[in-house]
Amino acid sequence: MEIMHKASSSLSCKISFFPSPDNIDSPRTLATPFRHSSASSNSQLLQLQLNRSKNHRPALSPLRCTASDSVKRQEMAGKDGQDPRIQKISSAIRVIPDFPKPGIMFQDITTLLLDTKAFRDTIDLFVERYKDKNISVVAGIEARGFIFGPPIALAIGAKFVPMRKPNKLPGEVISEEYSLEYGTDKMEMHVGAVEAGERALIIDDLIATGGTLCAAIRLLERVGVHVVECACVIELPELKGRDRLGDKPLFVLVDGA
Amino acid sequence: MFAAENGLKGDPRLQAISQAIRVVPHFPKPGIMFQDITTLLLDHKAFKDTVDIFVDRYRDMGISVVAGVEARGFMFGPSIALAIGAKFVPLRKPRKLPGEVISEAYVLEYGTDCLEMHVGAVQTGERALVIDDLVATGGTLSAAIRLLGAEVIECACVIGLPEVKGQCRLNGKPLYILVEPREIDNCC
Numbered sequence: 001m002e003i004m005h006k007a008s009s010s011l012s013c014k015i016s017f018f019p020s021p022d023n024i025d026s027p028r029t030l031a032t033p034f035r036h037s038s039a040s041s042n043s044q045l046l047q048l049q050l051n052r053s054k055n056h057r058p059a060l061s062p063l064r065c066t067a068s069d070s071v072k073r074q075e076m077a078g079k080d081g082q083d084p085r086i087q088k089i090s091s092a093i094r095v096i097p098d099f100p101k102p103g104i105m106f107q108d109i110t111t112l113l114l115d116t117k118a119f120r121d122t123i124d125l126f127v128e129r130y131k132d133k134n135i136s137v138v139a140g141i142e143a144r145g146f147i148f149g150p151p152i153a154l155a156i157g158a159k160f161v162p163m164r165k166p167n168k169l170p171g172e173v174i175s176e177e178y179s180l181e182y183g184t185d186k187m188e189m190h191v192g193a194v195e196a197g198e199r200a201l202i203i204d205d206l207i208a209t210g211g212t213l214c215a216a217i218r219l220l221e222r223v224g225v226h227v228v229e230c231a232c233v234i235e236l237p238e239l240k241g242r243d244r245l246g247d248k249p250l251f252v253l254v255d256g257a
Numbered sequence: 258m259f260a261a262e263n264g265l266k267g268d269p270r271l272q273a274i275s276q277a278i279r280v281v282p283h284f285p286k287p288g289i290m291f292q293d294i295t296t297l298l299l300d301h302k303a304f305k306d307t308v309d310i311f312v313d314r315y316r317d318m319g320i321s322v323v324a325g326v327e328a329r330g331f332m333f334g335p336s337i338a339l340a341i342g343a344k345f346v347p348l349r350k351p352r353k354l355p356g357e358v359i360s361e362a363y364v365l366e367y368g369t370d371c372l373e374m375h376v377g378a379v380q381t382g383e384r385a386l387v388i389d390d391l392v393a394t395g396g397t398l399s400a401a402i403r404l405l406g407a408e409v410i411e412c413a414c415v416i417g418l419p420e421v422k423g424q425c426r427l428n429g430k431p432l433y434i435l436v437e438p439r440e441i442d443n444c445c
Contacts, residue, residue, distance in 0.1 A: 120339055154301070
């Protein structure tokens with residue numbers, strides 16, 4: 001299975017697309033006092049995790065098979081089959097209960113962004129997957145897709161195209177309406193940002209029902225772009241967003257199950 | 258201060274960056290010449306050069322936090338943060354960030370708006386860089402500085418409007434800008 005293969009090969013040869021700065025693995029020796037990134041982020045993570053309700057079970061489980069629908073799904077064979085970076089990414093994500101409304105367990109990736117190594121690993125995992133797939137466009141969905149998309153685009157030599165809420169993009173746009181739980185919303189893309197025949201990756205932090213990703217797929221396909229894959233950090237599998245994408249493959253790093 | 262006056266005079270990357278920015282007249286309303294950086298993001302080399310220039314400047318300044326202003330600050334900030342080994346902290350419009358936040362209001366032409374940051378994202382004594390695509394009046398960046406407090410080392414923007422020309426500091430913090438706004442006549 002493709003993702004299993006990649007995971008095990010990554011164990012022996014970890015490629016990082018960002019130069020490892022001095023202060024990640026060893027303490028800085030600057031006279032100017034400041035806490036180095038990983039120590040401060042670890043203590044913050046601890047603080048944030050202590051704030052979690054003791055009554056709810058951890059919302060994140062290790063990576064499941066996330067290759068396209070045409071590949072048979074299997075549970076990961078324990079932690080041995082999983083890329084070791086995944087566990088750290090998973091535990092860096094914070095769950096906020098009852099946000100934005102009661103009953104929703106919000107998957108907060110901002111704590112992942114505070115963990116310099118886990119954030120770098122997140123980007124590396126996507127870059128490793130897409131760098132040899134001739135992707136010329138990375139389309140990121142407003143707003144958290146803007147955080148992950150550009151670093152991936154820069155590393156794989158692609159352009160970055162923001163997919164935005166209405167009336168944010170200046171100049172000529174094309175729009176796609178999509179359903180919300182109550183009512184509809186619209187997604188916009190610049191006319192001329194992409195050309196027919198280009199190969200695109202769509203990125204967002206999380207897939208829930210898949211409505212937003214579907215709108216992005218339709219926008220790109222309307223102008224003749226081939227959407228190679230959709231990529232998210234987190235999937236909420238009970239909401240079956242993957243099925244809603246139809247024949248479009250979905251790649252995710254962690255489950256929010 | 259502008260990059261051209263601060264070590265990058267004549268750097269061909271700055272001209273390419275400037276030319277990659279598109280001007281859209283009368284957006285969001287008549288009279289405003291909107292500086293559209295989305296065309297910069299479509300030019301891989303120019304986009305990479307933009308990030309590289311900021312990274313080269315901040316790599317050895319001991320920056321531990323890059324704070325990006327929603328939403329276009331999100332397009333530049335994370336790449337810089339990753340390259341210099343800093344955390345990325347999003348500064349967001351109201352009610353977007355879950356959990357506990359601190360807020361700072363700022364003045365618009367008509368009315369006010371608000372910027373929020375997570376409690377605990379930045380510790381006392383950290384060294385922070387604030388990034389946005391463009392600075393006009395400086396209202397948004399000032400609010401960002403107030404949110405982050407003494408920890409801000411510098412504010413960085415791709416584009417700086419004439420209102421800030423000649424000003425090296427904003428709220429007492431240094432301001433670093435790559436290019437001036439393009440005029441419609443210079444559009445290719």
